[in-house]
Amino acid sequence: IAGITQAPTSQILAAGRRMTLRCTQDMRHNAMYWYRQDLGLGLRLIHYSNTAGTTGKGEVPDGYSVSRANTDDFPLTLASAVPSQTSVYFCASRPMPDSMTEAFFGQGTRLTVV
Amino acid sequence: GENVEQHPSTLSVQEGDSAVIKCTYSDSASNYFPWYKQELGKGPQLIIDIRSNVGEKKDQRIAVTLNKTAKHFSLHITETQPEDSAVYFCAAPAYSGAGSYQLTFGKGTKLSVIP
Numbered sequence: 001i002a003g004i005t006q007a008p009t010s011q012i013l014a015a016g017r018r019m020t021l022r023c024t025q026d027m028r029h030n031a032m033y034w035y036r037q038d039l040g041l042g043l044r045l046i047h048y049s050n051t052a053g054t055t056g057k058g059e060v061p062d063g064y065s066v067s068r069a070n071t072d073d074f075p076l077t078l079a080s081a082v083p084s085q086t087s088v089y090f091c092a093s094r095p096m097p098d099s100m101t102e103a104f105f106g107q108g109t110r111l112t113v114v
Numbered sequence: 115g116e117n118v119e120q121h122p123s124t125l126s127v128q129e130g131d132s133a134v135i136k137c138t139y140s141d142s143a144s145n146y147f148p149w150y151k152q153e154l155g156k157g158p159q160l161i162i163d164i165r166s167n168v169g170e171k172k173d174q175r176i177a178v179t180l181n182k183t184a185k186h187f188s189l190h191i192t193e194t195q196p197e198d199s200a201v202y203f204c205a206a207p208a209y210s211g212a213g214s215y216q217l218t219f220g221k222g223t224k225l226s227v228i229p
Contacts, residue, residue: 004157033216040123042221043158043203050214058216090157097214099207100146100165105157 002026004106006091012112013081021076021109023091029104031097032074033058034066036087037108043090049074050097081113116141116208120220127194128228135223137204138186147187148217149178150203158203162189194227201225 007022025032034046045058049068063085065077074093078085088110092103117140127133139147145166150158164171164178164187171178175194180187191198201222207215 031214035219040221042120043219045216045218048210048216050210050212056210092157094217097210097216099144099209099215102148102160102163103158103205103217105150105159107155107157 003104004091004093006089006106006109008109009107010110010112012114013078015082015113016080019078019081019111021078021089021091021111023074023076023106024072025074025091025093025104026072027093027095027104028071029093029095030071031094032068033092033094033103034064034074034076035090035092036060037090038087046076046089048097081111083113085111086113087111116144116206116218118204118206118218118220120204120223122223123221124224124226126226126228129194129196131194133189133191133194133198133225133227135189135202135204135225136186137188137206137220138184139206140185141206141208142182142185143209144206146207147178147180148205149176149189150205150219152201152203152222154200161202191225194225196227196229199225199227 035043047066148163152158204220205217208218
């Protein structure tokens with residue numbers, strides 16, 4: 001049972017570099033999400049996608065972009081990384097973007113921007 | 115949009131004691147309240163959820179209570195064990211337009227169970 005797979009597990013990145021965090025799910029869920037987790041701030045939504053071909057901005061979208069070319073993949077790109085983007089990033093999915101379904105999370109990507 | 119407040123941010127209990135974590139939400143239309151447990155180095159996992167048509171739900175040593183009038187819900191863990199040590203998050207749905215919702219999370223509670 002794979003669920004949600006994120007890659008890489010961890011990465012150290014020089015400031016100014018471009019980086020894509022990968023997320024793949026095998027549950028055929030319609031909705032997918034990217035959160036960042038920072039100490040004391042909990043999980044904050046970066047971008048979301050309610051279905052393939054659509055994306056939306058979350059609470060903290062600046063400096064990030066996403067695409068949803070198909071149901072399974074939802075990559076997150078940092079166009080030019082900055083130290084404030086040092087965080088743990090979690091990809092999540094839900095069967096439907098409705099009000100009453102749970103989210104399933106990947107194992108996270110720990111990103112350090114130096 | 116939905117605003118979820120979670121307290122306390124840290125909680126230490128002796129093994130065998132009970133632990134209670136509380137969350138408040140702002141949108142009176144919210145109807146689903148999940149709780150997630152995050153162990154060190156892992157992603158959050160759902161441990162229990164409650165829908166607005168019930169006031170309490172139990173699953174072995176964990177329970178969740180909901181007070182829709184006061185807009186708050188709580189996680190109760192009884193007979194705590196060291197393996198309950200983790201970060202716990204509450205969440206509530208936030209409307210994002212076109213009939214769709216996201217989950218808004220509280221800031222988390224780090225629970226430490228002392229043997």
